[in-house]
Amino acid sequence: MVKKRWVKVLVPAYFVGLTLTGCGASAAVQSGNGAGQTSNAMASTTSNSMSSNSASASSSKSANAMSSSSMSSSSMSSNSAPSSAAGTLSIPPGASGDVLVGAAGSPPMGAGNGEFFVEEVGKLKEFTVPLARGANAFQAAIDGSKAYVPTLSGKTYVVNLNTHQVFSTFSSPTGARIANLDKADHQLIITGGKSVTAYSLPSFKQTWQLSQGGNAMAVVNGVGYLSGNMAKTTQIIDLKTGKVEGSLGVGHVEDSVYDPQEHTLWLADWTNGDMTVVDVRTNKVIATLHNQEGGGFTMSNMMGSSGGFMQLAVGPNGKHVYAASFSGNIMVYNAVNHTFEKDIPAGSGAKLSGIAIDPSGKYAYTTVENRGETVAVSLATGKIASTYPGLVSNRWFVIH
Numbered sequence: 001m002v003k004k005r006w007v008k009v010l011v012p013a014y015f016v017g018l019t020l021t022g023c024g025a026s027a028a029v030q031s032g033n034g035a036g037q038t039s040n041a042m043a044s045t046t047s048n049s050m051s052s053n054s055a056s057a058s059s060s061k062s063a064n065a066m067s068s069s070s071m072s073s074s075s076m077s078s079n080s081a082p083s084s085a086a087g088t089l090s091i092p093p094g095a096s097g098d099v100l101v102g103a104a105g106s107p108p109m110g111a112g113n114g115e116f117f118v119e120e121v122g123k124l125k126e127f128t129v130p131l132a133r134g135a136n137a138f139q140a141a142i143d144g145s146k147a148y149v150p151t152l153s154g155k156t157y158v159v160n161l162n163t164h165q166v167f168s169t170f171s172s173p174t175g176a177r178i179a180n181l182d183k184a185d186h187q188l189i190i191t192g193g194k195s196v197t198a199y200s201l202p203s204f205k206q207t208w209q210l211s212q213g214g215n216a217m218a219v220v221n222g223v224g225y226l227s228g229n230m231a232k233t234t235q236i237i238d239l240k241t242g243k244v245e246g247s248l249g250v251g252h253v254e255d256s257v258y259d260p261q262e263h264t265l266w267l268a269d270w271t272n273g274d275m276t277v278v279d280v281r282t283n284k285v286i287a288t289l290h291n292q293e294g295g296g297f298t299m300s301n302m303m304g305s306s307g308g309f310m311q312l313a314v315g316p317n318g319k320h321v322y323a324a325s326f327s328g329n330i331m332v333y334n335a336v337n338h339t340f341e342k343d344i345p346a347g348s349g350a351k352l353s354g355i356a357i358d359p360s361g362k363y364a365y366t367t368v369e370n371r372g373e374t375v376a377v378s379l380a381t382g383k384i385a386s387t388y389p390g391l392v393s394n395r396w397f398v399i400h
Helices: 024-031
Strands: 007-010 058-060 099-103 115-120 125-130 141-143 146-150 155-160 165-171 176-182 187-192 196-200 206-210 216-220 223-227 234-238 243-248 253-259 264-269 272-279 284-295 309-314 320-325 329-334 339-345 352-357 363-368 373-378 384-389 397-399
Touching (some): 216 253, 223 253, 264 284, 284 339
Parallel strands (some): 309 352
Antiparallel strands (some): 099 115, 099 397, 187 196, 196 206, 234 243, 264 272, 272 284, 309 320, 329 339
C-alpha cells in the first residue's frame, strides 16, 4: 500500500476591524451551548496586523492521533501517515472534491482552541486558520467562499475559504458562538445563551436583537426555530422582524436540522432520546421517535454519558437524516417514513459529536471526541474509509 502524506498548512491571520454595535462561561452552561467535549485547548498565535507571508510553509502530519494540546502554529511532526486499525489516511473513493470545514472542537465553557479547519479531502491537505488565542467557537455559517465564525469572547471572524485567511472581524454578543444564514432576508443570525442577533449582509449592520437565547437554531425560509438543551420549548421567530410568533412544545434540544425535500424540521432531545419531526408548513408535530441511545447525555458527566444526540445532518437527497451520538453510532433515520432505520458504528467506545454528509451521499464525516480525530465512514458498508488524526469539530459542514 502506498503511504499518503498529510500536509498541514498553518495560515497567518490578519484582521481588519469592523466594530459594530451589537454567553461567557456561565451562558454556555445555562444553554449547554453544544456538546464540545474536547478538553485540550490548542494554543494558536494570531496577529492583529496584515501578514506579508503567504501560506507557503507546510509540514506533514503524523498518523498517530495527536492530542489537541500538542498542536500549535509553530510545531508539527513531519511523518508520513501509515495505515491504522481504524482506517487509513487516504482519499475515500468518490469524495475527492469534498472540503470539510468547521471550528476546532472546544469545551462547553472556558477557553477554546482558537482555530478553524479547512480539510481538502482530495488533496489530503488541512489548512488551519488561527483565530484569537483561546477563542471558543462552535458553529460557523458557510456563505459561498466565506465562513462566519462567532466566538464566546464577542468577536466574529470572517474567513476566506479560498485563501484560508481571516480577512475581517466584527463585534458580536459575548457568549454567542452559533451562526446561521437567513438567505430570505440577506442576514447573518448569531445565537448565544442569552440572545439572538441579526446582521444585514454584506454590511454587518445589526438589524435586530432578541433577548432570548439557546444552543440550536434552524432557519427555514425566513423563519427561525430557536431551541435550547435546557429549555422546555422551541421558539418560532420571524427573522425579518425578530419577533417571536409562536412556539413548539419540544425542549432539551441539542441540535436541529431542516430537510427541504420533505419540508420537515428534526429536533433532537439529548436527555431522553426523542427525535421530534415537525411539518414546517403547518408547524405541527407529525412524529416522535424514541431511541434510547439518542438520550442519556448529562452536563455533569459529559464524557461518561452512555449516549446523547449531538449534531444532525440531512443527506443530499433529503431521504435520510443522520445523528451523531455519544453512543458511538451514527443513527440513521428514514426521512420519508419518519422511522428509525439503523445504526452505523464508528468504532468501539467512540463518542461522536460533529457530523456532515458527503454530497454524493456515500460517506459521513464524524468527530470522535474521545480520540481527537475525525473519521470518514461509508454509509453503504459501515466501514471506516479514512481517519484524520487531530481533526476535530463539534459542527462539521461539507462543501464541494
